Amino acid sequence: MSRVRVLVGTRKGAFILNSDASRKQWEVDGPHFAGWEMYHLKGSPANPDRLYAAQSSGWFGQVMQRSSDGGKTWEAAGNEFKYDGTPGTHVWYDGSPHPYEFKRVWHLEPSLTDPDTVYAGVEDAALFKSTDAGQTWSELPGIRTHPTASGWAPGAGGLCLHTILIDPKNPERMFIAISSAGAFRTEDGGKSWRPINHGLRSNTMPDEDAEVGHCVHRIALHPSRPDTLFMQKHWDVMRTDDSGDNWREISGELPSDFGFVIDVNTNEPETIYVVPIKSDSHHFVPDGKLRVYRSRTGGSENDWEALSKGLPQKDCYVNVLRDAMAVDALDPCGVYFGTSGGQVYASPNAGDSWAPIVRDLPAVLSVEVQTLS
């Protein structure tokens, strides 16, 4: 019988939530690494017992953790992230050049085929790779040394490389996103990159459709259609069907086209989910109502429907951060997300209804789910 394991990173530790395929009764395990900021945890698709976790603290810096038994026990892995060669500079908030400095790991993306290989997206924006289960890390410098990189500026959260997608049909091809540089694609395993931002418009920039400089919040793809990507940008929900060469807006009549998360139903490649957020200054859900929006046409027909059954529809003022939504591989698809208020919600029916798994965790930074047999 299948079961699911939800990996939750919070401001003050990590939690592992377990259920059978019904996804109604949950066991809560944690906190792991209590007191530490857990930006991201993710399991290896090649070996679900292999988990990686990015643990950090303003006091103690970056620590990496690895589990080989599904999170029952953990061991510290390597935490040296050295930029390759001279780091160079990017643009600081005041417009001055600022040296690239490693601050923290935002996102971990294990290889689809090798449990010992994992990528790390870090702040200041760079991509690292480990092939020894996180013991050592080497930068893939092609992205940080891209000709446009000296002109990148941080978003409010920092100059972070926060999204890494591996093409399941071609592991040499990957997509990444950086706030606020934009989206990039490699065809050679990370050696070289090209910006894929044509069609994005950011009206806070002097050149609204510049090649780089866009604050991309999150990208998602369905494994069966890796040429189709969905994007939640700072403003605008976007879609491409040619691997990022051209994007078009699909925000339609969403109550806000600002948000952080976006994800794709495992069983329906055209069914996508977003959580609109009121911005720029508020960064909580509109109208005090927590609503996930679903489109069954990949946003193409402006058929966004509010999914609110089981979610608070009054006096709710939470945010859902970019890595805090995930889908499982069951049918119907389970959808999960965590909030800044410490709730983790699950829908076992593709978003039709929701129930909290937990209500009172520390602020949730990330949610991932593993479907286990």
Place this chain on the structure above:
Amino acid sequence: MIRVVLPANLQTLAGAGREVELEVAGQATQLSILDALEASYPALRGTIRDSDTKLRRPLLRFFACEEDWSDASPTAPVPDDVASGKQPFLIIGAIAGG
């Protein structure tokens, strides 16, 4: 034997208690104490000082015999009472008020 007191988050990371005991070869200095600490507890590498520069992380402080040793030379001998194990070498996370 040198005694070192760890802040709570590093205790859990190291899998150790509040105080650990270390054998330090040669003269006891901040540098040699931290080298011995990291050798005994590899999980602490990079969390107290930068792995490359060996500079103290900004929000950590070092105390010995009720004196602030945070900005002392890393190679300066620590007080005799610390070197003899009579007093601990304290690693403290900066405390935010409010």
